[in-house]
Amino acid sequence: MVAIASKYHYEFIPIARDSLTHMARQHSFGLVWADKPDVFDGDLRQYAAVxxxxxPAEQLSPAERGNFEAYMRAGGNAIVVHRAAIIPADAWPWYEKLVGRRVGTHPMLQTGVVTIADRNFPATYGIADRWVWSDEFYPTTNPYNVAIKPVLNVDETSYDPTKIWPGQTARGMGKDHPVAWYHPYEKGRVFVTTLGHNGDDYSDPQYLTHLLGGVYWAATGRGQLR
Known part of the structure; x- marks a missing residue:
């Protein structure tokens, strides 16, 4: 797997790098860490998942975008974490479809209750049915009518979904507010978690359990209960 990290929430990088490196050693998979998009200039076929x-995916050049698209069309797989789900509207429609949702208004960090939407998916194994968690709970829309399979939801009664950055307004999404999901795309698999704003999240056992489950499924296609 190759993990791409860059300037946003930069304080998480040393924590996440140590945790993912330990995760790779513990679970016997290879990990390449990159902090520049030029990794997309190379042969992505060597990686089980990206x-x-x-x-921010918009930092990829047109050639790098084309290389990543070709990777997915050849059966590559992707994991999208938190800020990586955001891209300017219509800047790269193919990537928005890969994410499966468009992030709308930018919420403020709050503590809320995350709930399980799919107990049979690996990214929920070991997670409590109601998980108290602090994050930016992104509201999303679906302009391209992409079918996703929710993994985790957030209970909007447990926080204030109208509390967002100044200059924006929001009403919340209601009962169905996914914060993690998966779906097939092109010839590959995509796992998305919009959780993971704080640097300390990347040393939290619950969060890492959630992330590992998504990585495991995306890279192998295994682990789901039938």
């Missing part, structure tokens, strides 16, 4: 770790 992780966008808080990385």
């Amino acid at each position: 992780m966008f770790l808080n990385t």
Whole structure:
């Protein structure tokens, strides 16, 4: 797997790098860490999955975007984490479809209750049915009508979904507010978690359990209960 991290939430980088390196050693998979998009200039076929770790995808050049698209069309897989789910509207429609949702208004950090939407998916194994967690709970829309399979939701009664950055307004999404999901795309698999704003999240056992489950599924296609 190759993990791409860059300037956003930069304080998480040393923590996440140590945790993912330990995760790779513990679970016997290879990890390449990159902090520049030029990794997309190379042969991506060598990687079972590509992780966008808080990385803005719009920083990829047209050639790098084309290389990543070709990778997915050849059966490559992707993991999208938190800030990496955000891209300017219509800047790269193919990537928005890969994410599966468009992030709308930018919420403020709050503590809320995350709930399980799919207990049979590896990214929920070991997670409590109601998980108290602090994050930016992104509201999303679906302009391209992409079908996703929710893994985790957030209970909007447990926080204030109208509390967002100044200059924006929001009403919340209601009962169905996914914060993690998966779906097939091109000929590959995509796992998205919008959780992971704080640097300390990347040393939290619950969060890392959630992330590992998504990585495991994306890279191998295994682990789901039938």
